[in-house]
Amino acid sequence: MTSQVSSEAGEALLGEQRSAPAKPHHGTEKEVRRLDRVIIRFAGDSGDGMQLTGDRFTSETASFGNDLSTLPNFPAEIRAPAGTLPGVSSFQLHFADHDILTPGDAPNVLVAMNPAALKANIGDVPRGGEIIVNTDEFAKRAMAKVGYETSPLEDGSLDGYRVHPVPLTTLTVEALKDFGLSRKEAERSKNMFALGLLSWMYHRPTEGTENFLRQKFAKKPQIAEANVAAFRAGWNFGETTEDFAVSYEVAPATRAFPAGTYRNISGNLALSYGLIAAGRQADLPLYLGSYPITPASDILHELSKHKNFGVRTFQAEDEIAGIGAALGAAFGGSLAVTTTSGPGVALKSETIGLAVSLELPLLIVDIQRGGPSTGLPTKTEQADLLQAMYGRNGEAPVPVVAPRTPADCFDAAVEAARIALTYRTPVFLLSDGYLANGSEPWRVPDVGDLPDLRTLFATGPNHTLDDGTEVFWPYKRDPETLARPWAVPGTPGLEHRIGGIEKQDGTGNISYDPANHEFMVRTRQAKIDGIDVPDIEVDDPDGADTLVLGWGSTYGPITAAVRRLRVAGKPIAQTHLRHLNPFPKNLGEVLKRYEKVVIPEMNLGQLATLVRAKYLVDARSHTQVNGMPFKAEQLAAALKEAIDA
């Protein structure tokens, strides 16, 4: 489970570093070795179905009970020119018999469906790694297209790797010759042949994939059976051919998981479920106003499927209308949400400011991607933190919540809803491309254990005038939370007007009075500053001098790096922020306890800037903006450097 910091001593602390012991297997011809963890990367053309292959292998692995973490990586182009480097799509999966935290730094096994896939990925495979190549695609022209003058399969450039040359396309076509398909149609099943082969190599259960294929192609039974046949042919090929002498077992991660029912879940799916759950727990209809944008669109797709939960999804004409409709629904008493990525947030800024002024609950989900501008739509980054914090005109504070792992997107969405509803404020939920598309096992929560988010609408007057008249004041605040009443249209006697012009304290009428403006600006800020957020906890078993502080999706890599350092005898303390605005009350005190503070981020130091400004702490920033998550080993090296500095 990546959502846990292991506190077990010894073996579990070794975590990601444990080497793979070999063990002979009795009773079968082929040797079976036992591994504690494996990292596989499937790579091919954008049209080769690598994401589907990876998803299926993940499902097989999840149902087998391993812990796992995935990293899909694909180009923004839907079908880049075939066989080119920009067209390569890959899916990396890390699975283990213990709890793991990242999709892994370097693959142990690379499946390369063509020369482009080999060329684009070979640099990540350490010497000694296994490479399964589809030799059918290594024709002179295809190789020349990516700059291979001679065949890497023959010129010795792959010496030092364990290469399995497999004519995947030919074998697939041969296996399907009785299906009456054209060669082109038959070739398309080669990803299932590869999946079958890998499923044999790692003893994965196959039933789920066969059921999946029959369901997916329910309307084309011939194609369904062809894919099942290709899948089985791949399995049988592994079992019979001499090239694959060894298969591997990775035992279920039974000790890593608390008891419960588990499923595999991606960040965007968990976030969607979190929103539906929040609506249910608040007893409010969920309303999504959204405009399609990578990598957030899957939330729109997912919520659109659940109309039987009373979920309304509105695909707007643009980003501004998406949040506008959501804000309108919030005024009407819905739990309102808008989903987007960085460029969309820029467009929504003015409406977020209006929501700050109207003091209505609203969730703004930002699945961050590489920027600025269009940037890297399919790659990950954490560079919208300051946009979320400050990207509006005027003093317009907005709470910010960030999930740390794919499964944590569920809890973070519920938490963001709690803040929005309790304090009547827009709230940013900052996920990112890595969390959105990555997946991991999730212990399905008991619905009865979810927090109660019910809130009360105003039903009657809340103020008595000097002359004794009972009136409704839309900006008379709750003295505890400073939240204003939520009086929805349809409530008799509470008719009122709200707007973006400065309002008089209490009455909500237009006011240009200088003292009132000063009071309202400070009160809106005080409301956000006063939000009740839990203190951060520090994981510091050794009494370290150096603290690593993270936020959002860097949790996995940071925790993996921290484990490595501790195993190597380097004490380091770790803490991770879920609440970026307001910060937990004890953050300043925690930071001051440590001699050195390091903040790794996938931006140029945005949290570090905030922390340095607010706490006057000489925090050291470690940053990476290459569109990919941190690699644990590199991060460990950077943290070691900080400790030793």
Place this chain on the structure above:
Amino acid sequence: MPEPLLHLVPKAEAQQSMKDFKSDQEVRWCPGCGDYAVLAAVQGFMPELGLAKENIVFVSGIGCSSRFPYYMNTYGMHSIHGRAPAIATGLATSRRDLSVWVVTGDGDALSIGGNHLIHALRRNVNLKILLFNNRIYGLTKGQYSPTSEVGKITKSTPMGSLDAPFNPVSLALGAEASFVARTVDSDRKHLTEVLRQAADHNGTALVEIYQNCNIFNDGAFEVLKDKDQAKEAVIRLEHGSPIRFGAEDEKGVVRDPATGDLQVVTVTPENESRILVHDAHATTPTTAFALSRLADPDTLHQTPIGVFRSVDRPVYDTLMADQLETAVERYGKGDLGQLLTGNDTWTVVG
């Protein structure tokens, strides 16, 4: 006939008067502004609707006219520039028990908010949009607007504006609007009749209201208001009646058989049978569009007012609600526990 959607909005328990719809806020438009007349007409018309006033919402954008909600004793939101149709869409699609009105101006609706306006119209969300058109930017003190005539001399166009104006009625018809009307601020009777028809309409109703800005564009519609000139300038559209106008009703609109376009002719016994009978419910918007092009954009001569088009077409909010109902019929009411568990789980025994 489809069920009138107005029936979904609760009725007022007691008889209402215009006073019930006046808020306690001081009206702060310039003295003499056409907005006062529209406000009075709307406040005067509301009791006739007989809806519970807590179920009425006015949403506006930014501009002089967008202060309107503050003066209505209903629910209201004064939002941001151009976005009122989007915000109102969210409200109307999530709360079908509300009567939702949008108040906007020519800059708000046709310049910064043009996108939201056309999409609201094509979706046919159940909104009543009152577009106050004064052909000028008032709140920013007198720049030309997207409905100003070409060559308009303003602060931002000292040598005359360069861009051709929008014709809001043509634009709305092109955006698939199911209800399009035009009226004039000072003609309370006509304005009220148009409001009545708009309120009764299922779906988006766009009402263009020619409104005088006496500070920055005074007299822009004088030709339509001056009794003598109006007889020649104004064409009153009434469904089912021949389209005739003029001091002696001597002019009429006919279709040119060669081009299909509309022309104004002097009515004679020979051509009288060819005078077009206005059909607001025509299946295609072709003739309504041709009518919207009759007026001279500079002189406003031959300006039709009234309901150009009013047709029944599926309403977005209804369709959305229907899908929710269908989903429940098909899959049963959502079960959260089942959803979270999904179909592919494994169990870890502690």
